Amino acid sequence: MFFHWLEKNPFFFASAVSIVISFAGLIEIVPNFAKAAQPLVDMKPRSVLELAGKDVYMKDNCNTCHSQLIRPFKSETDRYGDYSLSGEYAYDRPFLWGSKRTGPDLHRVGNYRTTDWHENHMLNPALIVPGSIMPAYKHQFTNLADIETAYAEAVTVKNIFHTPYGDEFQGTRAAWEAYKPTVLAEAAAIAADMKNQDVKDAVAKGEVPEIVALIAYLNSLK
Numbered sequence: 001m002f003f004h005w006l007e008k009n010p011f012f013f014a015s016a017v018s019i020v021i022s023f024a025g026l027i028e029i030v031p032n033f034a035k036a037a038q039p040l041v042d043m044k045p046r047s048v049l050e051l052a053g054k055d056v057y058m059k060d061n062c063n064t065c066h067s068q069l070i071r072p073f074k075s076e077t078d079r080y081g082d083y084s085l086s087g088e089y090a091y092d093r094p095f096l097w098g099s100k101r102t103g104p105d106l107h108r109v110g111n112y113r114t115t116d117w118h119e120n121h122m123l124n125p126a127l128i129v130p131g132s133i134m135p136a137y138k139h140q141f142t143n144l145a146d147i148e149t150a151y152a153e154a155v156t157v158k159n160i161f162h163t164p165y166g167d168e169f170q171g172t173r174a175a176w177e178a179y180k181p182t183v184l185a186e187a188a189a190i191a192a193d194m195k196n197q198d199v200k201d202a203v204a205k206g207e208v209p210e211i212v213a214l215i216a217y218l219n220s221l222k
């Protein structure tokens with residue numbers, strides 16, 4: 001009888017719905033205040049090159065087809081590795097859990113794919129994985145990644161969220177110029193494992209094609 005009464009009283013019905021929904025929301029939100037999402041011990045924030053790659057990943061909408069969240073089911077841990085822990089995302093702003101798996105989960109792809117594999121796959125997925133419906137991303141081999149903005153992102157999360165970036169992360173141009181060689185050295189290490197000569201030449205000139213940053217990011221997903 002209570003339900004009949006409730007259904008005929010829109011105001012109380014709406015209030016009851018709100019209570020149910022807020023309760024469901026609280027179950028998701030409260031654990032984070034209880035510090036469940038603390039960084040894991042020994043966890044380092046992403047490098048500037050990896051951050052630039054994460055920006056490419058977001059710009060090219062990889063997360064519309066790929067999740068980064070391995071659930072605690074045997075079918076998933078058998079395929080992808082250990083299930084994801086909330087603390088692993090502590091430095092990710094934003095985190096890229098995603099909600100759709102047209103392609104496989106990528107949270108630990110760095111454990112089983114390599115630089116040269118990604119290079120070939122991003123250029124022509126169907127050539128590497130027959131029947132693949134993933135689009136090719138040829139433009140990433142010529143477009144340049146924005147490593148300066150990625151550096152600024154690191155400075156920002158350091159200042160706002162106290163993400164543990166070192167003293168080299170100051171918001172000045174001089175500090176960026178001093179830090180840039182570190183990013184280029186990291187890019188050179190990735191390019192050394194690639195075969196595309198244009199990419200290698202660009203890196204030798206001090207430029208960072210998007211594909212180099214993206215691969216650094218994918219390799220860091222472990």
Ligand code: HEC
Nearest residue numbers: 057060061062065102103104109125129132133134135137
């Ligand atoms: C339209 C959906 C779609 C988009 C967008 C997409 N992918 Fe994929 N991706 C797939 C599918 C389907 C597969 C499985 C077939 C294959 O390996 O090519 C896949 C496979 C992969 C794999 C191999 C994973 C493994 O475990 O073998 C990687 C790495 C990957 N994608 C990275 C990316 C990146 C990086 C982007 C963005 C630049 C991206 N994908 C965008 C659909 C997509």
